[in-house]
Amino acid sequence: xxxxxxxxxxxxxxxxxxxGTEVPENIKKIDESMRHCxxxxxxxxxxxxxxxxxEDETCKGGAAALGLGKMPPKVESxxxxxxxxxxxxxxxxxxxxxxxxxxxxxxxxxxxxxxPLESATFMPDVVVIICNAKQVMLLTQAILYNEGGRxxxxxxxxxxxxxxxVAQPYLTGKMGITVxxxxxxxxxxxxxxxxxxxxxxxxxxxxxxxxxAIVGIAPAK
Numbered sequence: 566x567x568x569x570x571x572x573x574x575x576x577x578x579x580x581x582x583x584x585g586t587e588v589p590e591n592i593k594k595i596d597e598s599m600r601h602c603x604x605x606x607x608x609x610x611x612x613x614x615x616x617x618x619x620e621d622e623t624c625k626g627g628a629a630a631l632g633l634g635k636m637p638p639k640v641e642s643x644x645x646x647x648x649x650x651x652x653x654x655x656x657x658x659x660x661x662x663x664x665x666x667x668x669x670x671x672x673x674x675x676x677x678x679x680x681p682l683e684s685a686t687f688m689p690d691v692v693v694i695i696c697n698a699k700q701v702m703l704l705t706q707a708i709l710y711n712e713g714g715r716x717x718x719x720x721x722x723x724x725x726x727x728x729x730x731v732a733q734p735y736l737t738g739k740m741g742i743t744v745x746x747x748x749x750x751x752x753x754x755x756x757x758x759x760x761x762x763x764x765x766x767x768x769x770x771x772x773x774x775x776x777x778a779i780v781g782i783a784p785a786k
Contacts, residue, residue, distance in 0.1 A: 567683065569776040570700045574609040575681035578689035578766075579731055581631060581669065582676040588616045589687060592678060599752075600624040601631065602726040604679050605693050606753035614680035624748060627727035631677055632669030646723065650747065662721050667733040691734045692769065693726065694762045701742060701760050703779060708740050708768065710775030718742040725749050730763035740764045740772075 566576055582588055595604065595615040600623050607613065622628035626645075629636040639645045643659030646652045653659040682692055694704070705716050720729045720743040729743035741763045749755060764772060 566694075566773065566776070569773070569780050570694075570696065570703060572694070572696060572700065574695065575612065575683060577605050577608050577693045577695075578678075578680050578682045578685040578687070579605070579691045579693055580678040580687050580689045581674045581731075581735065582616070582678065584673055584675050586675070588676050588678065591686060592616050594618075595621050597621075598623050600748065601627040601677065601731075602749035602753050602755075604677075605726055605730075606695070606755060608679045608681060609693075609695060610754070612681050612684065614678075614684070614686065616676045616678040618676050624727075626724060627748070629671060630666070630668045630724050630727040630732045632671065632674035632732075633677065635671045636668065652723075652747075662723060666721065666724050666728045667736055668728060669732050669735060689766050691731050692764045692766060693730050694764070695755055695759050696762065697758055698760060701762060703776065704740070704762050704764075704772070705742070706779050707772050707775030708764075710778055711771050716740065716742070720744055722746050726761055730761045734763040734765045738765050738767065740768060 593615050595617045598621050604617060619628050619633040625634060625637050626640045628634050643656050643663050647656045647659035678687055722744060723746050725743045725746035726749045729741055733741045743761045745755060
C-alpha cells in the first residue's frame with residue numbers, strides 16, 4: 566500500500582479489544598496520556614506499537630467513540646460545541662449533530678491497539694490512512710474496482726479520527742473518508758492538505774487488488 570500510493574507515512578492498524586479479552590502480552594502500554602488522534606499520528610511517523618486504555622485517553626469524547634467509556638455529558642448534550650467552541654448557532658443544532666456521530670457501545674472495549682500496518686503483530690479491525698487528496702482519489706477508485714457504485718462519505722468535522730475514521734468503518738464495514746476536526750488538526754502534526762481514510766480490515770485485499778490495477782503495478786510473484 567505504501568508503494569502503490571507513495572505514502573510518506575505508514576497506514577495505521579487499529580484494533581479494539583473487547584471487554585473480557587486481554588491485550589496480547591507482547592504489546593506494551595503507551596508511555597504517556599494523549600488523544601486517540603495523537604496516537605494515530607505518532608504511530609504513522611515513529612513506527613511504534615502500543616495499546617491504550619480509557620485512563621490513557623485525554624480526550625474522553627474520542628475514547629467514547631471507540632467504545633472505551635461513556636461520552637462526557639457536555640459533549641453528549643451538545644454544550645461543548647455550542648457554548649465552548651461556538652461551532653453552532655443553537656444548542657439544538659449541536660445536539661442534533663452529536664446524536665448522529667457514530668460511536669461504539671460504551672464500555673464494550675477495554676483497550677485500543679496501534680501499530681504501523683506493515684509491522685503490526687495483531688489483526689486490526691480498521692486501518693487508518695492519513696494522506697493527500699490524490700491518494701484519497703486512488704483509494705476511492707480502488708475500493709470501487711471490483712463491484713463499482715459510489716462511495717458515501719459522511720462527516721461533520723467533529724470527532725474525526727475517532728468516530729469517522731475508526732468507529733464508523735468498524736460499525737458499517739465500509740470505507741470512510743473524513744476531513745479532520747478541530748481537535749485532530751490542533752493537537753497533531755496532520756497537515757492542512759491531508760485527509761483521513763478509515764478502512765475495515767476485511768476490505769484490504771480488494772483494495773490492494775484495485776490499487777494494483779489502477780496504479781499499474783503488477784502483483785509480486
